[in-house]
Amino acid sequence: MHYQAGINTVFRRYNITVVVAFIVIILIAFSAASFRYFDQISQHKQQSLAEIQQEALQLNLMLEQSVEAVVGIQEYAEYLLKHPNEINIPMPSLLQEEDMFYLNKPLHDVIKQGKRLSSNITGLGQVSQFGALKKQEIAMANALTPAFVAAQNILKEATWFYYISLDNFVNIYPWVDREIWQFSEKALDSQHNKSMRVLTAKDNRVIWSPPYLDAAGGGMNASLGTGVFHQDKLLGSVVIDLNLSRLHASLPELESNTQGFVLYNKNNDVLLSKRLGKESLSYRASWQDLLPESLQGLTAKHLATIGDSERLGDWFIEKQLLTANGWTLLKYQRYEDFSAPQYSDFIFVFSMLFIGLLAFLMLVNTMTKRTFIKPTTEFISHIEYCAVGDPGKVSPAADWLHWFQVVEDIFAQNRSLLLQLTEQNDVLDSRVIEKTKALQETSTKHQRDYALLRSVMNAIPELIVFNDPDGLLMGCNKAFERLANHSVDQMLGVNSANFMPIPLAKEIKVLNALNKNVYPQQALI
Structure with missing residues (x-):
């Protein structure tokens, strides 16, 4: 019974060790898979951020080219105004119709005759009353047409190039017949033009407009413009209209309807939005119209405080600032979709590690049972049989x-x-x-x-007493018991003189003194 309890204890400890090893295998597999998962997530974030940086760089390059183009045309315009004699630019022929005047060119059918490499000048006022400065300004505006043509060949996303004068006229390219469009004073009252009126010659810069819907039905546009000065006086501005749908087309295609790109400015104006299966914006949209519900509370101010890649709840946000004009390109997607490949890899790695380590544990367990546990059990049983004198019941390996x-x-x-x-x-x-x-x-x-x-002794009538060296009674005969009137048991350990008559006791004392208290061996009678 004692042996069996010991065997059970050993095997119970072995089984506990196997269970602990199994738990350790799970922890090792989970830890290794988790380490790989978070490392891959970090690399995936870096790769994804590098992709959006590349996309933002491409957009920024387009916008910088637009900025360079409008600044180059503005510098050319100011040069023409500053050196009218150096470059002899004639005053174009203008046609007066009531209060409006136009560039004197015949009507042009773009469909039948093709694209016209010419701009159109239209404005308010009487040509006969124009002063020298206005004539010089109109000649300058007309001379900008080759620059407009060259810029459009470079800026594929640009739709309109024009010089708009504070003196109520505009030179617009490509050509637009006056039956379709003509100058109106309302053009000078636009928010973009008002923002450029505050420019000075020393503080001249490129100003971007909020997004707006193109009157020609080309979708959402944004304009950039800068002031044209002559002798520190603001005469007008060079403006380029950009079609945002063409910027929309330059962004990569999305893989899921939960992903999206948003381009916005510092005022929370949405310039473009790209989603799977959705066309470019053809209307003024807000955050609430475009973003998922849980992201609709975001603002440009809030987004400026977070990193370039951030997880917000169930969503993963990436953004890049465009240095050309301060716009921000934002990409959003569900974090579950973003991390799906890494999560699948995590499950695969965890499963492979778990299965491999479990198989190794099972192999070790099987080999241990075969090479140690079973022989050990037989050996212990053999010991038990040998203990009872029956050693031949177990056949050893x-x-x-x-x-x-x-x-x-x-x-x-x-x-x-x-x-x-x-x-x-x-x-x-x-x-x-x-x-x-x-x-x-x-x-x-x-x-x-x-x-x-x-x-x-008891038959002897004389008194017989046995004392120890200290004179204490050790025994006596019946004659002394009768004399002392006490039994021997009562007198044991007491001085025998106490039980004798006084004369006899004195004689005993004298005898003891003569023998120097060494009691004689003879009996006293």
């Missing part, structure tokens, strides 16, 4: 045969020694019995002798 034989030899020797010990115990027992019997016989003889001596 070849590797364990030596140890089985050692156990059998040990138990055989133990049995031989135990037999010898038993025999010696029997011999000792017989001797003890003999000695005990002899002692009993001796004791019986001594008792008989004592009884005989006692009876002799």
Whole structure:
């Protein structure tokens, strides 16, 4: 029973070790897969951020080209105004119709005759009353047409180029017949033109307009313009209209309807939005119209405070600032979709590690049971059988045969020694019995002798007293008991003189003094 309890304890500890090893395998597999997952997520974020940086760089390049174009045309316009004699630019022929005047060119059918490489000048006022400065300004505006043509060949996203004068006229390219469009004073009252009126010659810069819907039906546009000065006086501005749908087309295609691009400015104006299966914007849209519900509370101010890539709830946000004009390109997608490849890889790696380590544990467990647990169990059983004298019930493996034989030899020797010990115990027992019997016989003889001596002493009529060296009574005969009127048991350990008559006691004292208190061996009668 004790052996069985020990075996159960050993195997229980072994099973606990296997369970602990199994838990450790799970932790190792999970830790390794998690480390790989977060490392891949970090790399994926860096790669995704690099992609949006590249897309933002492409947009920024387009916008910088637009800025360079409008600044170049503005510098050319101011040069023409500053050096009218150096470059002899004639005043174009103008046609007066009531209060309006136009560039004197015949009507042009773009569909039948193709694109016209000419701009159109239209404005308010009487040509006959124009002063020298206005004529010089109109000549300059007309001379900008080649620059407009060259800029459009570079800026594919640009739709309109024009010079708008504060003196109520405009030169617009490409050509637009006056039956379709003509100058109106309302053009000078636009928000963009008003913002350029505050420019000075020392603080001249490119100003971008908010997004607006193109009157020609081309979708959402944004304009950039800068002032044209002559002798520190603002005469007008060079403006380029950009079609945002063409910027929309330059962005990469999306893979899911939960992804999207948004281009916005500092005033939270949405310039473009790209989503899967959706066309470019053809109306003024707000955040609430375009973004998922949980992101609709975002603002440009809030987004400026977060990093270039950030997780906001269930969404993953990436953004890049366009240095050309301060616009921001934002990409949003569900974090679940963003991390799906890495999560799948995490599950795969975890499964492979878990299965591999579990298979290794099972192999080790099987080999341990086969090479150690089973032989050990048989060995312990062999020990139990040997202990009861039946060693042949378990057949050992070849590797364990030596140890089985050692156990059998040990138990055989133990049995031989135990037999010898038993025999010696029997011999000792017989001797003890003999000695005990002899002692009993001796004791019986001594008792008989004592009884005989006692009876002799009690038969003597004289007084007999036995004292120890201190004079204390050790024994007496019946005659002394009768004299002392006490039994011997009552007088044991007491000075015998206390029980004698006074004369006898004095004689005893004198006798003791003569013998120097060494009591004589003879009896006192």
